[in-house]
Each structure stands twice: as structure tokens, then as C-alpha cells.
Amino acid sequence: MPDSTPAGGDDDPSPRILVCPDSFKGTFSAQEVATAVADGVQAAGGRPTVLPLADGGEGTAETLLDAVGGRWIGLTVRGPLGAPVQARLALLAGGDTAVVDVAAASGLPLVAEQDRDAERASSYGTGQLIAAAVAEGARTVYVACGGSATTDGGEGAVRAIADAGGLRGAHLLVLSDVTTVFEEAAVVFGPQKGASPAAVDRLTHRLHQLAGSYPRDPRGHARTGAAGGLAGALWAFFDANLTSGIDTVMDAVQFDAAVGEVDAVITGEGRLDDQSTQGKVVSGVLRRAQGRPVYICAGQVALPSDAVRAVGICAALVASTIEELCQAGAGIARISAVEQRPW
Known part of the structure; x- marks a missing residue:
């Protein structure tokens, strides 16, 4: 309040x-x-x-936790380049809703500027946070998509959720401040994540390949490009809702x-x-x-x-x-x- x-x-x-x-x-x-x-x-x-x-970027979990109450849950997850990092998620008051900041596990600030590698960076750690929220009893998980280091089309996060046994009926609500489509994620965001023009081309090709292999094709759908395509993967595999971060937070x-x-x-x-x-x-x-x-x-x-x-x-x-x-x-x-x- x-x-x-x-x-x-x-x-x-x-x-x-x-x-x-x-x-x-x-x-x-x-x-x-x-x-x-x-x-x-x-x-x-x-x-x-x-x-x-907050608008779905870094700090969304903290903002919602401060507003409605709850507690932090800390754990060690896989960082963008594979090294372990300490991250946390917010379990809001009542225990049935959690908030995961993508930046907490897969954020660009977790990678030194000289080490940024958009082709190698994985969203696996974000998937671990989502799975941990479900394990804590959350039935709805807000995934705040700002500030990622990744352009893996969400493949890492999907794999981590599968490795943990799936969502067990929980629902995902993906928050973002962009409407970028899946196939444009590398072009729009790749350079700031360390991708050269050639790497952007390779990443775009990979995104198209991934999209074609997903249960639903995220290409052409607004907001699916958030967090390097993570939003699109969560939509394709888990029927996640993709929505405006700022409006969701303002309502909350x-x-x-x-x-x-x-x-x-x-x-x-x-x-x-x-x-x-x-x-x-x-x-x-x-x-x-x-x-x-x-x-x-x-x-x-x-x-x-x-x-x-x-x-x-x-x-x-x-x-x-x-x-x-x-x-x-x-x-x-x-x-x-x-x-x-x-x-």
C-alpha cells in the first residue's frame, strides 16, 4: 500500500x-x-x-514485494555464462504468487563487459528461479523480463523448468516494457549484449530455427522477443500470458x-x-x-x-x-x- x-x-x-x-x-x-x-x-x-x-525490468520483484508484503527466497542458480550466481525471488504475501526478475539470474550486469557473449549466454538460471517458485507453492509466477544478457530464445529456461519437473499447474505471467517480436530479438537487443553484426545474423538464424521447433510458433506475436526470446518460449511451451509490465505493477x-x-x-x-x-x-x-x-x-x-x-x-x-x-x-x-x- x-x-x-x-x-x-x-x-x-x-x-x-x-x-x-x-x-x-x-x-x-x-x-x-x-x-x-x-x-x-x-x-x-x-x-x-x-x-x-517498475515496468517489468530489474527491480520489479522488489517493488511488488515492498507494496504487498511477502518474503525473499534466495538460492544459487546458473548464471548467464554457466558460473553459479546468488539470486533471489519474491514470494508475495499469501504464498500463491511469486515474482522472478530475469535480471537476477540471467542479467547483463552479471557479466563483465569484456566477457559478454550473446551467443553463449543462457536463460537456464531464470528457469531455475521459476521452478523454485513453483516448488515453494506459487500458483502464479510473474516473470519480469528486463535486463537480460541472453538471446537463447528461452531454450535454457525451458530446459531448466523441465529438469525440475515442470510447472505442476502453475501459471506464468510475463511482464515486459517492449513489444518486440521473437524473430527480431537479436537485431533489437543483441548489440547491447555484446553481439557483433555477424553474431546478430547467427542469433537471428538460431531464433528462427528454435521458433520452428517450438510447440507454438512465437514469430510475429507482440512481446515474444522480450529477454532475448525468453518471453516467446514461455508463451510457446507453457501458454504464458504476455503483458505490459508497468500496467501490471500499477494495478498491483x-x-x-x-x-x-x-x-x-x-x-x-x-x-x-x-x-x-x-x-x-x-x-x-x-x-x-x-x-x-x-x-x-x-x-x-x-x-x-x-x-x-x-x-x-x-x-x-x-x-x-x-x-x-x-x-x-x-x-x-x-x-x-x-x-x-x-x-
Whole structure:
């Protein structure tokens, strides 16, 4: 549930601000960003409500666990290049739903830049996490597909699930912030995973071969290319549902109810660019802000000011440290105090 810090009663004129950022990848978690911004809002006399978000990328499990409660389960799994890694999954309150971040077992940050090998990297460890969630009693497993090092078409994960005895009736819900189709996974994501142009060609050929051998052909279906085709494999073998990560998370944390109680919204991410409005946290917040003014805090802002305004963002503030995030929150609270509008 949202963490609200009231500054007065119902007739308090101080601005009510929903603080709902994504993580700043590799720097701060969504909770850390939200806490810093909220501290600034409160210091400036505002009333912050803290509601960290995620879009199906790294940090989704943490965000959902913080929102609804539950516990972490840690285990040793096979990393992207085969070496063992320590990973964890979230078993949410009630015990029948789990969340697996692909990045936890098969993530790009687990591989040193000089060792990245998109042709060799395997999603086997992610399959181990999914199987472990099922073994813990989960009947629904959310699989958050962002940040993978792999382009194996999900073959490794499918094999790991089979090695563990299958899903035993559990259902998979695959969360992503992209709509890329299976056969384009290597072209779109391979280069950032260390694939040369020649490797991209080989990977694409392999994806086509895999697709043709799967129980259902994932080619041409939106979102099947997420995590190097992992989403498509889970869809093909286990009838997984493929859906928007940000909308699923926003529903789970009751975003619509929270935004209906505030005067303004502050969201954020590590880099604000032309991808931010395409399936990521910023896009979801803009769509579901119910007319409230939306402000952005970002470690980097790669959009010109006119483009920022064109998508409905009131202002984008650069903030790459905890101190700067706090200052940004204070500044936005002061603006909101002047520009408050009745709802």
C-alpha cells in the first residue's frame, strides 16, 4: 500500500504529491529514489505519498514485494555464462504468487563487459528461479523480463523448468516494457549484449530455427522477443500470458486510487529519452495521472525541453545523487504549492 506522510488535516493547503519513480538502473532502487524525493517534498512543506514503480525490468520483484508484503527466497542458480550466481525471488504475501526478475539470474550486469557473449549466454538460471517458485507453492509466477544478457530464445529456461519437473499447474505471467517480436530479438537487443553484426545474423538464424521447433510458433506475436526470446518460449511451451509490465505493477500497487488523492505526481528514471514514453514507467504514469501535473526526476535528460512538454511532462529535473533528488522534490513541492488546482 502507498506510504503516505501527511502534514496536516483535510483542510491543509499544502500540496499532496505522489512520488512514484522507477529505479535508476545500477545506481538507486526505486524505493531509494522515492524516499529521497519524498524527503525533499516534506522538507518544503508538501505531503508526499511514496509509491515506487517498475515496468517489468530489474527491480520489479522488489517493488511488488515492498507494496504487498511477502518474503525473499534466495538460492544459487546458473548464471548467464554457466558460473553459479546468488539470486533471489519474491514470494508475495499469501504464498500463491511469486515474482522472478530475469535480471537476477540471467542479467547483463552479471557479466563483465569484456566477457559478454550473446551467443553463449543462457536463460537456464531464470528457469531455475521459476521452478523454485513453483516448488515453494506459487500458483502464479510473474516473470519480469528486463535486463537480460541472453538471446537463447528461452531454450535454457525451458530446459531448466523441465529438469525440475515442470510447472505442476502453475501459471506464468510475463511482464515486459517492449513489444518486440521473437524473430527480431537479436537485431533489437543483441548489440547491447555484446553481439557483433555477424553474431546478430547467427542469433537471428538460431531464433528462427528454435521458433520452428517450438510447440507454438512465437514469430510475429507482440512481446515474444522480450529477454532475448525468453518471453516467446514461455508463451510457446507453457501458454504464458504476455503483458505490459508497468500496467501490471500499477494495478498491483493501486496506483489509480493513490493518484486520485493528490495534487501532483513526481516520477523518474535513470535516463529520460525517446524510449521513456514507450512502455516504461514514465509512459504509464503519464497515461494514468488523471490530469494531475507530472514532473520527472532523472539522472540524465536526453530530450529537449519542447519534447518534454510535448508528451505532457511539466518539467524534467536532472538529479543523479540522493542530495539532488531531495532538492528536486523540494523544488517541485514549492512549484505545486503555487500552482495547486482543485480536483
